[in-house]
Amino acid sequence: MFISNAFAQTAPAAAEGGLMGSLTGMLPLVLMFVVLYFIMIRPQMKRQKEHRAMIDALAKGDEIVTSGGILGKVSRLGEGFVHIEIAEGVEVQIQRAAVAQVLPKGTLK
Template identity: 80%
Template sequence: MLISPAFAQTAPAAAAEGGMMASLTGMLPLVLMFVVLYFIMIRPQMKRQKEHKAMVDALAKGDEVVMGGGLLGRVTRLSEGYLHVEIAPGVEVQVQRSAVVQVLPKGTLK
């Protein structure tokens, strides 16, 4: 025989004791990786989304804004999901509220 009967009988008991601790130790790097991922990527992204939503909700008539495509303009009308923005005298476009990237200080546009 290759394995003695006494050694074969104690193997499952030893594996059960060390196996539980080994599996927890093996999962530790995975758990740590998710914790680091949360604090480096997920949490800052959620913070930026919350700030953008607050900025878009606070838009008012007369605000000067920058849109996603780089257009600058002044808000002329507001509706539920859209803004009417004057990008040149007599030229007004309708854009989604989420297209606004930044609100400029008053007087930036001449």
């Protein structure tokens, strides 16, 4: 008997604030998405843009590190591949995306 009266008393209050109640309920989800965007998604997009610019700027003679940890000097450039010399007379072909870092000139001896 008491339970049905309690539900009956709160029903009109919930019906009056229908739009505001739904917006207030969605507010935490929207805030979480905004926070995730600025903490995770935006910095990742910035790193991808910098990596793409680094790969596009590769030139013959650049000293690089691959994502596998191989150090070498760029000997030839192709459309999707880079040939690097890792030792005297030893040349390896890798994908451009596998270049992790361009080293300053004179790092490799």
